[in-house]
Amino acid sequence: MTFGDLDVAHAHTDTQEPTRRDFLYIATGAVTAVGAAAVLWPFIDQMNPDASVQALASIEVDITSVEVGQSLTVMWRGKPVFIRHRTEAEIEEANAVPIGDLPDPIARNANLPADAEATDANRVFATGEAEPRLEWLLMVGVCTHLGCVPLGEQGDYDGWFCPCHGSHYDSAGRIRKGPAPRNLDVPEYEFVSDTLIRVG
Amino acid sequence: MTMRSAKTKAMILTRIAPVALTAAIAAGALAVPAQAAEETHALKSVHFSFDGPFGTFDRGQLQRGYKVYVEVCSSCHSMDLLAFRNLSEEGGPDFTPEQVRVLAADFPREVIDGPDDVGDMFERPGKPSDNFPPPFPNQAAARASNNGALPPDFSVLAKARHAGPEYIYSLLTGYEDAPAHMEMRDGSYYNPYFPGGQISMAPPLSDELVEYTDDSPMTTEQYAKDISAFLMWAAEPKMEERKRIGFQVMVFLVVLGGLLYFTKQKLWRDVEH
Amino acid sequence: MSGHSTIHYKNPVVRWIDTRLPIISTMQVNAMDFPTPKNLNYFWTFGGILTLFLGIQIVTGLILAMHYTAHVSLAFNSVEHIMRDVNYGWLLRYMHANGASFFFIAVYIHIFRGLYYGSYKQPRELLWMIGVVILLLMMATAFMGYVLPWGQMSFWGATVITNLFSAIPLVGTAIVEWLWGGFAVGNPTLNRFYSLHYLLPFVLAAVVFLHIWALHVPGNNNPSGVEVKSDKDTIPFHPYYTVKDFFAIIVFLFFYAAFVFYLPNTLGHTDNYIPANPLVTPAHIVPEWYFLPFYAILRAVPDKLGGVIAMFAAIAVLFVLPWLDTSKVKSATFRPLYRQFFWILVITCIGLGYLGAKPPEGGYVIASRILTIYYFAHFLVILPLLGIFERTKPLPASISESVLAKHGGGGATAAAGAASAPENRG
Numbered sequence A: 001m002t003f004g005d006l007d008v009a010h011a012h013t014d015t016q017e018p019t020r021r022d023f024l025y026i027a028t029g030a031v032t033a034v035g036a037a038a039v040l041w042p043f044i045d046q047m048n049p050d051a052s053v054q055a056l057a058s059i060e061v062d063i064t065s066v067e068v069g070q071s072l073t074v075m076w077r078g079k080p081v082f083i084r085h086r087t088e089a090e091i092e093e094a095n096a097v098p099i100g101d102l103p104d105p106i107a108r109n110a111n112l113p114a115d116a117e118a119t120d121a122n123r124v125f126a127t128g129e130a131e132p133r134l135e136w137l138l139m140v141g142v143c144t145h146l147g148c149v150p151l152g153e154q155g156d157y158d159g160w161f162c163p164c165h166g167s168h169y170d171s172a173g174r175i176r177k178g179p180a181p182r183n184l185d186v187p188e189y190e191f192v193s194d195t196l197i198r199v200g
Numbered sequence B: 001m002t003m004r005s006a007k008t009k010a011m012i013l014t015r016i017a018p019v020a021l022t023a024a025i026a027a028g029a030l031a032v033p034a035q036a037a038e039e040t041h042a043l044k045s046v047h048f049s050f051d052g053p054f055g056t057f058d059r060g061q062l063q064r065g066y067k068v069y070v071e072v073c074s075s076c077h078s079m080d081l082l083a084f085r086n087l088s089e090e091g092g093p094d095f096t097p098e099q100v101r102v103l104a105a106d107f108p109r110e111v112i113d114g115p116d117d118v119g120d121m122f123e124r125p126g127k128p129s130d131n132f133p134p135p136f137p138n139q140a141a142a143r144a145s146n147n148g149a150l151p152p153d154f155s156v157l158a159k160a161r162h163a164g165p166e167y168i169y170s171l172l173t174g175y176e177d178a179p180a181h182m183e184m185r186d187g188s189y190y191n192p193y194f195p196g197g198q199i200s201m202a203p204p205l206s207d208e209l210v211e212y213t214d215d216s217p218m219t220t221e222q223y224a225k226d227i228s229a230f231l232m233w234a235a236e237p238k239m240e241e242r243k244r245i246g247f248q249v250m251v252f253l254v255v256l257g258g259l260l261y262f263t264k265q266k267l268w269r270d271v272e273h
Numbered sequence C: 001m002s003g004h005s006t007i008h009y010k011n012p013v014v015r016w017i018d019t020r021l022p023i024i025s026t027m028q029v030n031a032m033d034f035p036t037p038k039n040l041n042y043f044w045t046f047g048g049i050l051t052l053f054l055g056i057q058i059v060t061g062l063i064l065a066m067h068y069t070a071h072v073s074l075a076f077n078s079v080e081h082i083m084r085d086v087n088y089g090w091l092l093r094y095m096h097a098n099g100a101s102f103f104f105i106a107v108y109i110h111i112f113r114g115l116y117y118g119s120y121k122q123p124r125e126l127l128w129m130i131g132v133v134i135l136l137l138m139m140a141t142a143f144m145g146y147v148l149p150w151g152q153m154s155f156w157g158a159t160v161i162t163n164l165f166s167a168i169p170l171v172g173t174a175i176v177e178w179l180w181g182g183f184a185v186g187n188p189t190l191n192r193f194y195s196l197h198y199l200l201p202f203v204l205a206a207v208v209f210l211h212i213w214a215l216h217v218p219g220n221n222n223p224s225g226v227e228v229k230s231d232k233d234t235i236p237f238h239p240y241y242t243v244k245d246f247f248a249i250i251v252f253l254f255f256y257a258a259f260v261f262y263l264p265n266t267l268g269h270t271d272n273y274i275p276a277n278p279l280v281t282p283a284h285i286v287p288e289w290y291f292l293p294f295y296a297i298l299r300a301v302p303d304k305l306g307g308v309i310a311m312f313a314a315i316a317v318l319f320v321l322p323w324l325d326t327s328k329v330k331s332a333t334f335r336p337l338y339r340q341f342f343w344i345l346v347i348t349c350i351g352l353g354y355l356g357a358k359p360p361e362g363g364y365v366i367a368s369r370i371l372t373i374y375y376f377a378h379f380l381v382i383l384p385l386l387g388i389f390e391r392t393k394p395l396p397a398s399i400s401e402s403v404l405a406k407h408g409g410g411g412a413t414a415a416a417g418a419a420s421a422p423e424n425r426g
Helices: A002-013 A020-045 A051-055 A088-095 B002-036 B059-071 B084-088 B097-106 B139-145 B164-172 B220-235 B239-268 C012-020 C023-032 C042-067 C075-084 C089-117 C125-147 C152-167 C172-180 C187-216 C237-262 C289-300 C304-319 C336-356 C362-389 C399-408 C412-420
Strands: A059-062 A071-076 A079-085 A136-140 A151-154 A159-162 A167-169 A175-177 A189-193 A196-199 B111-113 B122-124 C035-037 C234-236
Touching: A020 B239, A020 C089, A051 C075, A059 A071, A136 A196, B059 B220, B084 B097, B164 B220, B239 C089, B239 C237, C012 C023, C023 C237, C035 C237, C042 C075, C042 C089, C042 C187, C042 C237, C075 C089, C089 C125, C089 C237, C089 C289, C089 C336, C125 C152, C125 C187, C125 C289, C125 C304, C152 C172, C152 C187, C152 C304, C172 C187, C234 C237, C289 C304, C289 C336, C289 C362, C304 C362, C336 C362
Parallel strands: none
Antiparallel strands: A059 A196, A071 A079, A079 A136, A151 A159, A159 A167, A167 A175, A189 A196, B111 B122, C035 C234
16 A cells, blocks of 8 residues: 555665665555454455354254145245155156256255266255265255245156246256256255154 | 842743642542442452463363352352353363263253244253253243342353452352341341341352262362353353454554664654654 | 636547536646645644544444444444444444544634634624534534433433423423423433434435535635735645545544544543433433533523523523624734633633533532623623724734734734644745
8 A cells, every 4th residue: 555655766866776765655555554454354254154154054843744735835944944744756757767867967955975966866965974864855945047936846857947037946946847957956954863864 | 130030930830820829729629529438348359260360260160160169059040142163162161062962961941942843842962052041931930039139140240340250259158147237137147248238048058968979079169160260161151252353453463563663763753853 | 616618628528428517627726736825724624524524423323224233222232233233333333433523623712712713703704604503513413422322321311411402481391392202311212313313414415515506605714814806815635635635534534533442432431331311310321421511501591491591591692602703803813802812712712621521519610600691791791892902913914914024923813823733844
C-alpha cells in the first residue's frame, strides 16, 4: 500500500545501494500486509458452519414402521433424506439396467470408494455391512441439477421425478433422463441395528 | 515599579483562583461520599489456575467440577446454554468424545424430545448434541419447588457476578450462624457473601459428598473450588483461545508499532515540526 | 467536491476515469497532497483513529447481525450462541462491545483536544457543530446497541432512558409509548432498536464525511492556533501524517487489544449476563461508562423534567460554544488562564463520570450538583468573561516561527507549548 510509494520516492533521492531506510519501509509494509491478512480470517471463518450446526451433523432414524413399498423422508443437515423400503420389483428393475446405459456410471455412494460403479448393489451399500441390504435405499433427496426435491414413485423409471426441470431417476435413485448430471447422492450411513439407521 | 508589582499580583491572583476552585470542587466531590460506603463482605481470596493473562483451566479440576455439578447442583440449577459436546471441546474439561457420549446418556435426567409419530413428546437418554436437560420445565415450577426462590441458571453465572469464581467459592464456603441481631426469614440461611445475607439455598456441600476418583481431597473447600472453576469455564469456554490469540496479537502490535515508530522517525527527520 | 480534475495523469486508464469522475484526483488532493500544518502533535491523530473505529464497529456489527436474533426470548441466547458456537464469534463480539468503549475514549480525547486548542473557533464553527451531531449519533447508536443483548442492564437501561421522554409535559407518555411500541420496553422496542442500531452507523458515516469535508475547507487547526500563512507552514498529508496516524493507531489498538483479549468484560456490567427480567430491577442501574457524566447531571437535578433538560443542555451547550468563547486566540498555549480552566473542566467531567456510577444518595448528590453547576458555568459564564479579561500571550507570526521558537528552546511560547503538548521532542 502506502509503503510501495514511499520506497519509490526514496529510491530517487538515495543513490546508494539499498539502505536501512529502504529495508525499514519494506519490513513495515510486509508486517502490515501479514497483519491485514491474519485479521481477515476470523471475518471469513465466522460464516462457516458453527459448532452447534456441526454437532447435528449426524442423526439416528428408526425405520421399524416403514413397510415394503413405503418411504420415509427425514431431515438431515437441513436437507431431506429419502429412506425407501423397496419392493422386489423395484430391485429387479434397477438390477436389469446395464451400467453402460446410465448417464452417470458412478455409484455416488459416500460409503464406497469414489469410483465405485453405479450398480444397484453399490447404491444401497451401507458402511459396516458385509452385504448390501437391497431392500433399503437411502439417499439425499436433492436433485443434482439445481437442488429441487424430486417427487417419489413418479417419472418414467418407477423412481423419482424432479418437477423443476424434468429429471427422471430410477428405482435406485440413478439419473436416467433429463438435465441432472449425477445420480442422487447417498450419504454416509450405517445400520446401528436392523431397525435403526445412523445417517452422517 | 509599582505598576509592575500590581500586575504581578494580579497575575498571581488569576493563577491561583482556578487552582483554589479546583480544590474546592474536588473537596466537595470527594469528601462527603465516604458515608455512602456500603457494608459488603470482602470475598475470600482464592487462587485459580486460570488467573492472569497466561492462566489456563485445570482439566482435572473441570472434570471434578462437572461431577459436583451433576451430583449436587443439577437437581435445582439448570445450565441451559451448555451442551454435552462442549465437554470434549478444546480448552475445556477435555473429556474424550466417547466419554461425552456416556456422560450424556448417564445424566440424571433424560432429554425431552418429540413430537413422535403420534404427536407425543417422549424422554430419551441424552446425546452429545443435546443441551443439559433442565431440572424444571419452567421458572414457575422451579419457584414452586424451592420455597418461592428461583435457583439461577448456571450457564453464565460466573460472568454475571462480580469476581464470579471467587464469589461462588466464597458463597459456598461462607455459610455461618446468623448473628444474634439478625432476623431470619423462614427457610433462609445466613451467608454474609450473599447480597442481604439471607439465602434460600441450604448449604449444598459437605465433606465426602462427592466421590473423587483422583487424589483430590473430598472436602467442601475443594468441591467449592472445583465447581467455581467449572462454572468459569462454562461462562467463558473460549478463554484459553482468547488468551492465546491475544498474546499473538499483542506481540504483533508491538513489532508493527516499533517498525512504524522508526519509519515515522526516519520520515520526519528532515521536517522541522 | 472539485468538479473537474486539475491533475493531469500520464496513465491513460487513470486519466480516462478521472476526467469522467475525478475521484482519483479528489483523493490525491484531499488524502495525499493535502497541505497539513507541520506542527500537529499526537492529539491530532484521533481523527484517524475514530475513522478506523467507525469502520471496526460497522464491520464487526455487520457480522454480528448475521448471527444475532432480535427477539426477547432469543436475543440473550443468540448472543451466547455467538460467544460459544460461531467461529471466532467471541472475538467479534468482544471487539464490538469494547470497540464502542474505545470509540468513546477516542472521541472524548478528540473533543477535549478541540477544546484545548480552540478548534471550534472561526472559521471552523460548522466543523465543530457537525462534530457535536456525530457525538449525538454515537450516543444514540451505542445506547441502542447496548439494549440488544437483552440482559438486565439492557432492559433497565432502555427503560430508564426511554422514560426520560415521559418528562415532556402533556405528550410525554404518548411519546414514550410510541418509542416502546407498547406499554413497557418489550419485543417491539427491541426490534426497532435493532433496526435503528443497524441504520445509524451509516448515517454516522455520512455525517463523518461532512465533518471531513468541512475540515478540508479551512484545513487543520494546529497547536499554535495560528492559521497557515504560507507553504512553509505545511507538509503533504501523505506520507507524513498517514505514517504518523498509522503509528498512533497501532499504539491505540494495543490498549484496545488488551481489553478485547484480557479484560473483555471489565468495561461492561456483570448484570448484563443475567437475562432481562421485567419483574426485577437490578440494585444499581448504571449506564455504560461513557454516559456516566451525563447520567450524573441528570440525577443532580431534583426535578424530573429539569434533569432531562440539564442532561440534553450539557450537549446542546457545545453547539453554541463557538459563540460563547469570546477570545480571539485559539490555542490554550497562549491563554494562561483558559488553560487552567480547561483542566478544571476535564477534572469536572471525570468527577461527574465518577459520580454517575455512584448511588444517588447523600454526598454524591451534593457533589454532582456542584460539578453540574460548574460544568455549565464553565461554558456560560467563565468562557464569555475570559475572552474579555484574559491577558493572552503574544502569538507567533506563523506556524514556522512557532516551530523555530520551540526548537530554539528559549522563548516563553516554547516553554508553554512544551508543557502541554504531548510530543515535544524534535
